[in-house]
Amino acid sequence: MDRSAASAYIYAKASGMLAKSFVGPRASQLFAAKSLEELWGLLFSGEMPALPETLLARLIEQNAEKAFIRDYSSLLSSFSKPDDVLVALLRFFDYDNLKEIGAALCYNERTPPVYADIGSYSMLNYKAWPNLERMTEGSPVSWYTKVPKPSEQTLMDTKLDAQYVHELWASVQKLPAYEREPVADLIQTEIAFNNIIWALRLKVFYFLSPEEISSRLVFANPSDGRRDVFAGAALKILEKNTDSWEDWKDWKYADALNPHEEGVIWELDPSYVELSLRRMLNAKALHAFHKHPFTAMVLVSWYKIKLHELDCIRTVAEGLRLNAEPAQVMAAAGESPIEKKR
Numbered sequence: 001m002d003r004s005a006a007s008a009y010i011y012a013k014a015s016g017m018l019a020k021s022f023v024g025p026r027a028s029q030l031f032a033a034k035s036l037e038e039l040w041g042l043l044f045s046g047e048m049p050a051l052p053e054t055l056l057a058r059l060i061e062q063n064a065e066k067a068f069i070r071d072y073s074s075l076l077s078s079f080s081k082p083d084d085v086l087v088a089l090l091r092f093f094d095y096d097n098l099k100e101i102g103a104a105l106c107y108n109e110r111t112p113p114v115y116a117d118i119g120s121y122s123m124l125n126y127k128a129w130p131n132l133e134r135m136t137e138g139s140p141v142s143w144y145t146k147v148p149k150p151s152e153q154t155l156m157d158t159k160l161d162a163q164y165v166h167e168l169w170a171s172v173q174k175l176p177a178y179e180r181e182p183v184a185d186l187i188q189t190e191i192a193f194n195n196i197i198w199a200l201r202l203k204v205f206y207f208l209s210p211e212e213i214s215s216r217l218v219f220a221n222p223s224d225g226r227r228d229v230f231a232g233a234a235l236k237i238l239e240k241n242t243d244s245w246e247d248w249k250d251w252k253y254a255d256a257l258n259p260h261e262e263g264v265i266w267e268l269d270p271s272y273v274e275l276s277l278r279r280m281l282n283a284k285a286l287h288a289f290h291k292h293p294f295t296a297m298v299l300v301s302w303y304k305i306k307l308h309e310l311d312c313i314r315t316v317a318e319g320l321r322l323n324a325e326p327a328q329v330m331a332a333a334g335e336s337p338i339e340k341k342r
Helices: 003-019 023-029 036-043 053-076 084-090 092-106 133-137 152-172 177-204 210-214 220-226 270-291 297-321 328-333
Strands: none
Touching: 003 053, 003 220, 003 297, 023 036, 023 084, 023 092, 023 297, 023 328, 036 053, 053 220, 053 328, 084 152, 084 297, 092 133, 092 152, 092 220, 133 270, 152 177, 177 210, 220 297, 270 297, 297 328
16 A cells, blocks of 8 residues: 555554553553463463463563564554664664673573564574574674673673664654654653663662763764753763752652652652653653654554553563562552652
8 A cells, every 4th residue: 555545544553552552541450460360361362371470471471572563563564665763663672682692692502592573674683593693694783793701791782772772863864854853852752761760870879970871871972962862861960969859859850750758858769760751751652642643653652652561561470470569560660650749
């Protein structure tokens, strides 16, 4: 079908999929599951295999991931040539797989790790395991040919993360002008949030200096400094005192901070901020889906919304396996009501 017909079809089909998904108010059904068996019945139509809880939880997560990739790939296939950004989003799984493969080879594992298969959209030759050079040959990561040493893994993973972000951003720029702005806004916000979360974790949990943290952030253009669209927001908070509410109360994303009570000692909680920012991003994606029909934003926002659903499924499965309290599971997934700051 031609592009306009495909866009109309995809919007209708994607809307129907979201209506049946566990997102928005329907997400509460996931957290209401009392057992892994109940979660399985909620998500899948097939008979549940007889497995120990640890293996069953892992299978639920793997099957949910496969369903996400299958559904997204099905929507993509409606285009004779999908926009580059739509394929770039899916290749997140290739980059993630490559990090797992590098780690497996690093520790001399004989069998490949379980990986997310994105089929014909993949840039890697997984059949060439364990030959890294052949696996990455002809791909944007053809430079990744050497099995990393344990001391090199973090550096290699960081390099892969940065490359993925830059390729994704470059693909956004290829969109027609009328489609580019909203997509760029959502993608840019997510990258900026990830930088903020990473910066706070390094600052609070690992006590790194601003200079050390800055070297670990992803920049659109390092020469832009605090004006950088990816890292600028994170750079601006590196000098803030994490146990001073006064330093943070006027922050651009103050609504994401853990609550403050007058007269009570306050300290910034990176985990709370992370969940709050992820909630903001998910709400932004939900709003964008219907605001920009028949454009690339439909699948960009659909991907982000459904990826959040997948994260919730993983959290619920793990929570049920560990017998965690439902309120704790909801909080871990970022689905608990945010307390109002005082």
